[in-house]
Amino acid sequence: xxxxxxxxxxxxxxxxxxxxxxxxxxxGHNSLFWYRQTxxxxxxxxxxxxxxxxxxxSGMPEDRFSAKMPNASFSTLKIQPSEPRDxxxxxxxxxxxxxxxxxxxxxxxxxxxxx
Amino acid sequence: EDKVVQSxxxxxxxxxxxxxxxxxxxxxxxxxxxxYKQEKKAPTFLFMLTSSGIEKKSGxxxxxxxxxxxxxxxxxxxxxxxxxxxxxxAVDLTNTGNQFYFGTGTSLTVIx
Numbered sequence: 001x002x003x004x005x006x007x008x009x010x011x012x013x014x015x016x017x018x019x020x021x022x023x024x025x026x027x028g029h030n031s032l033f034w035y036r037q038t039x040x041x042x043x044x045x046x047x048x049x050x051x052x053x054x055x056x057x058s059g060m061p062e063d064r065f066s067a068k069m070p071n072a073s074f075s076t077l078k079i080q081p082s083e084p085r086d087x088x089x090x091x092x093x094x095x096x097x098x099x100x101x102x103x104x105x106x107x108x109x110x111x112x113x114x115x
Numbered sequence: 116e117d118k119v120v121q122s123x124x125x126x127x128x129x130x131x132x133x134x135x136x137x138x139x140x141x142x143x144x145x146x147x148x149x150x151y152k153q154e155k156k157a158p159t160f161l162f163m164l165t166s167s168g169i170e171k172k173s174g175x176x177x178x179x180x181x182x183x184x185x186x187x188x189x190x191x192x193x194x195x196x197x198x199x200x201x202x203x204x205a206v207d208l209t210n211t212g213n214q215f216y217f218g219t220g221t222s223l224t225v226i227x
Contacts, residue, residue: 042218042220043217091158103149103160104160104215108156109157
């Protein structure tokens with residue numbers, strides 16, 4: 001299996017622009033997670049889905065952030081409009097759930113820079 | 116509020132040294148504790164611990180959980196430069212679906 005695939009790997013954009021990050025989970029996994037990592041705050045959970053349904057989005061910083069999972073093999077995280085404080089590495093992770101001890105497998109991340 | 120704390124925040128050692136990294140947690144509804152290694156990219160899974168006192172081992176790395184002390188240690192013996200990374204501890208709770216609480220990590224640098 002190719003693992004969790006994220007795109008793009010790097011994104012540089014200007015303040016006010018819309019940014020869309022993409023994630024393909026491991027085939028067969030039923031949970032998907034979006035995290036943000038910064039030096040100051042470490043790894044923070046933004047939202048997670050179970051069977052394509054958003055379960056907990058309490059970590060989403062504000063209304064500028066939205067996430068969708070239209071099917072079991074694809075999810076997006078959108079920031080509109082983007083701000084410089086959104087600059088961070090965004091990770092997507094997927095999990096088979098209790099059948100595998102809830103172990104989460106991470107993608108390589110998208111490094112976002114908002115100028 | 117659930118909390119996961121790792122120490123030290125950073126560590127610099129020489130090749131061949133042995134290191135011990137700590138993770139303590141204050142959570143309700145504990146299910147398991149997991150260790151991840153993060154080099155320049157994605158965190159990769161190392162160990163999952165659910166029972167107190169049972170050591171998990173993989174090569175030069177080992178880890179053990181102490182539920183009485185609400186903590187876990189990760190040991191690395193005969194360190195190599197390839198062990199340089201951030202080591203993350205995460206706690207899985209029984210009442211939050213699949214949600215993990217991550218510590219801020221320990222940054223390990225191994226000098227040749």
